[in-house]
Amino acid sequence: MTDTDQGPDLIPAPLHVGRWGDGGFALDSDTVLTAGTGTGSAEHWLRSVLGAATGLPLRPGRPGPRLRAAANSVELRIDHRLPPEAYRIIVRDGRALVSGGDPAGLFWAAQTLRQMLGPDAFRRAPVRRDARWELPGCDVQDRPRFRWRGLLLDVARHFMPKDGVLRYLDLLAAHKLNVLHLHLTDDQGWRVEIKRYPRLTEVGARRARTKVGHRASPLWDERPHGGYYTQDDLREIVAYAAERHITVVPEIDIPGHSQAAIAAYPELGNTDVIDTASLDVWTTWGVSTNVLAPTDTTLRFYEGVLEEVLGLFPSAFVHIGGDECPKEQWRASPAAQARIRELGLAGEDELQSWFIRHFGRWLAERGRRLIGWDEILEGATASGLAEGAAVASWRGYAGGVAAARSGHDVVMCPQQHVYFDHRQAPGDDEPVPIGYVRTLEDVYRFEPVPPELTAAEAAHVLGAQANVWTEVLESPQRVDYQTFPRLAAFAETVWSPLPRPASRDVTGFLERMGAHYARLEALGVDYRPPDGPRPWQRRPGVLGRPIDGSPPIV
Numbered sequence: 001m002t003d004t005d006q007g008p009d010l011i012p013a014p015l016h017v018g019r020w021g022d023g024g025f026a027l028d029s030d031t032v033l034t035a036g037t038g039t040g041s042a043e044h045w046l047r048s049v050l051g052a053a054t055g056l057p058l059r060p061g062r063p064g065p066r067l068r069a070a071a072n073s074v075e076l077r078i079d080h081r082l083p084p085e086a087y088r089i090i091v092r093d094g095r096a097l098v099s100g101g102d103p104a105g106l107f108w109a110a111q112t113l114r115q116m117l118g119p120d121a122f123r124r125a126p127v128r129r130d131a132r133w134e135l136p137g138c139d140v141q142d143r144p145r146f147r148w149r150g151l152l153l154d155v156a157r158h159f160m161p162k163d164g165v166l167r168y169l170d171l172l173a174a175h176k177l178n179v180l181h182l183h184l185t186d187d188q189g190w191r192v193e194i195k196r197y198p199r200l201t202e203v204g205a206r207r208a209r210t211k212v213g214h215r216a217s218p219l220w221d222e223r224p225h226g227g228y229y230t231q232d233d234l235r236e237i238v239a240y241a242a243e244r245h246i247t248v249v250p251e252i253d254i255p256g257h258s259q260a261a262i263a264a265y266p267e268l269g270n271t272d273v274i275d276t277a278s279l280d281v282w283t284t285w286g287v288s289t290n291v292l293a294p295t296d297t298t299l300r301f302y303e304g305v306l307e308e309v310l311g312l313f314p315s316a317f318v319h320i321g322g323d324e325c326p327k328e329q330w331r332a333s334p335a336a337q338a339r340i341r342e343l344g345l346a347g348e349d350e351l352q353s354w355f356i357r358h359f360g361r362w363l364a365e366r367g368r369r370l371i372g373w374d375e376i377l378e379g380a381t382a383s384g385l386a387e388g389a390a391v392a393s394w395r396g397y398a399g400g401v402a403a404a405r406s407g408h409d410v411v412m413c414p415q416q417h418v419y420f421d422h423r424q425a426p427g428d429d430e431p432v433p434i435g436y437v438r439t440l441e442d443v444y445r446f447e448p449v450p451p452e453l454t455a456a457e458a459a460h461v462l463g464a465q466a467n468v469w470t471e472v473l474e475s476p477q478r479v480d481y482q483t484f485p486r487l488a489a490f491a492e493t494v495w496s497p498l499p500r501p502a503s504r505d506v507t508g509f510l511e512r513m514g515a516h517y518a519r520l521e522a523l524g525v526d527y528r529p530p531d532g533p534r535p536w537q538r539r540p541g542v543l544g545r546p547i548d549g550s551p552p553i554v
Contacts, residue, residue: 009515010115011488012176012495014142023137025072025094027054027117032061034069035076040103041243042076042110050114054133055126069095074113074135076106085178086143089113091135104245105143108176112140119518122174146448148411148463149494150179150249151487153479156186156260157285158470159205159227160479166240167476171523173244175491180241181249181319181465184229187259187282187290191228192250194308197265197301201228204260207281213432213472215285217543221474234312249371250313253321254302255292255355262290268298270329270336285471289326294339294351299358306362316369317390322356323373349379360386371411374399390462394419396554397450404453404460411462412448416551418466418490420482421473423546429532431481431539432472433546440530444489444509445501466490472544477526481537484527488516 008020035043047058061073069075074096082088082101087109090097098113100106114121117133151172153160160168165182172180184191190204206226212219229237241248260281262269269276270293282288292298309318327348330336340351353376360370364386371390377399385391390409393400400410415422415435422435448464466487473479489509498504513530520527528537 008116008136008138009512010112010140011509011512011516012492013509013512014112014140015497016139016141018139018141019092020138021136023092024135025091025096027056027058027074027133027135028072029056030072031056031058032070032073033058033076034061034063034073036063036078038078038103039076039100039106041245042098042100042103042106045107045243046074046076046110046113050117050121052125053121053123054117054131056133064095064097068093069097071095074098076100076109078102078106083143085147086141087112088142089116089138089140091116091138096135101143104178107173107245108142108144111174111176112142114174115519119515119522122519122522144176144495145497146461146463146494148179148465149177149491150181150411150463150465151177151483152181152183152413152465152467152469154183154186154468154470155191156183156189156253156470158210158474159189159191159225160470160476161227162229162233162237164476164479165237169237169241169244169246171487171525172246174519174523175487176495177487177491178246179249179463179465180246181251181467183251183253183469185251185253185260186257187288188285189226189228189281190260190264192234192252192309192312193228193230194305195231196304196308199264200261200305203264204281207260207283209283210474211284211471212474213539213542214434214545215471216545219542220283231308231312238313247315248313249315249317249319250309251319251321252302252305252309253323254359255294255298255352256287256323256325257321258292259288259290262292265301268292268301270333272335273329273332287324287326289328291325291329292355293333294330294336294355302359303362306359310366310368317371318363318368319371319392320356320359321372322352322376323394324375325352327352347379351379353379356389357386360389364388374403377402392465394467396552398554400461401450401453401457404457407460409460409462412464413467415467416553417446418443418464419469420466420486421469421471423544424482424486424528425532426546427532429538430544431478431533431537432542433544434472435545436547436549436551438486438551440486440489440510440513441506443486444493444506445504446490446493447498447501448494451500464490464494472542477537480526481528481533484520484525485513485517485530488513488520 064070079099086101087105205228210221266276391403423433
């Protein structure tokens with residue numbers, strides 16, 4: 001990874017580091033920050049963030065000669081010889097030249113520069129009068145392995161207010177992650193304002209009470225839970241993300257995980273099977289059997305929803321869920337059975353596929369691409385998925401392998417490796433233990449590309465994302481605990497060109513994490529310490545659902 005025996009404590013590890021240590025320079029009140037044309041948001045970000053942490057003015061300066069920065073300056077330049085998102089940092093002789101292949105590359109370089117200055121550079125105000133802000137001499141050359149480096153935040157089960165989402169965008173940027181997947185709708189809540197359908201938030205954005213712990217737990221939080229993002233909130237989130245070269249991908253779940261929508265608009269449900277008008281937003285966890293009816297009314301309704309969603313999110317991809325859709329109501333519904341016969345479908349699985357293909361075509365006609373969970377491959381007829389549709393492979397690798405071999409792009413997020421609601425260690429101290437044990441080392445050994453794919457098939461793997469499901473994560477502190485420090489390990493697996501899992505330098509990574517824990521402390525992240533949870537991070541008496549043994553690799 002690096003060309004030095006004692007390289008820097010950078011995370012994710014750069015592609016190449018040369019000459020670390022000698023020939024650096026210390027920033028002072030005379031140091032200038034200079035940006036060439038087309039450098040994007042990196043200059044503003046560096047000046048505001050480092051200026052706040054160091055107290056230095058970092059005034060604008062004049063560019064240096066062609067191959068080096070001016071003395072006592074940090075100079076940002078675009079270098080079109082570098083590929084997209086790539087960067088190079090050269091620090092020597094009292095100056096730093098920072099080059100990026102594009103504005104995104106410069107922004108990722110700024111993240112590395114901040115790490116080089118030490119953990120206090122991650123604070124919002126100076127904390128030491130005698131601090132020296134020294135950049136070590138170096139030649140860092142870097143670029144990402146994947147173009148989709150993401151995190152899913154489930155804001156439907158437990159709502160995260162806007163400021164919390166903005167905070168997580170900063171945390172993603174600090175780890176060079178560039179996709180935030182917002183899970184906005186589910187059985188337990190609808191979190192996006194849709195102006196033509198106001199009851200989605202008037203009714204669907206709140207539930208009467210909440211199950212505490214796993215769904216088998218006897219405990220309830222009897223307080224109502226709710227919240228949603230106004231359209232202006234979402235515009236702000238998207239703009240804030242774009243300044244950090246992060247794409248926000250919205251998820252509107254269909255045809256399952258839809259009880260909150262049906263509670264708001266009962267005509268969306270299977271009214272010939274149950275009294276949908278009696279449904280409330282679901283208060284427990286699991287998979288509700290109340291799913292959307294396969295009617296033209298439902299299709300037009302969700303087209304109206306998506307029209308407003310497209311106006312808020314410029315992302316090329318729109319996630320439509322497509323997972324965990326129970327078929328009981330469709331089997332019992334005369335209307336659903338009539339629809340199956342009318343469409344010439346083989347059964348309920350193909351009916352679900354019909355839903356997905358409809359919205360795949362609808363999005364494609366508007367210049368967008370559908371992405372859905374790997375169940376969207378099930379029941380697909382000879383016509384298959386819509387052209388350009390992508391698959392998020394969550395139940396393992398198999399769905400992603402099948403999609404790649406069919407010529408569809410894939411985002412790998414197998415629950416056996418990168419579901420961060422799963423527990424981080426065995427034992428009774430882990431709060432609300434869910435699923436298999438996935439340690440920091442386990443996540444560091446995650447490999448997004450299955451070895452059975454050919455080079456041409458592997459080219460369809462856009463990248464990977466870690467998923468943070470929040471059924472048992474009721475607060476920002478709980479989200480932090482489950483996400484960190486594992487997100488740092490995940491970030492390296494999708495940015496850095498690591499060897500195969502068994503050959504990875506876990507010891508070296510854990511040593512670098514020593515410096516990274518100090519950065520997380522400075523950022524106020526309530527991460528899980530290496531030796532186990534702090535007393536206030538434990539949740540004694542709250543039922544989880546731990547699974548023993550190693551997870552199957554499927």
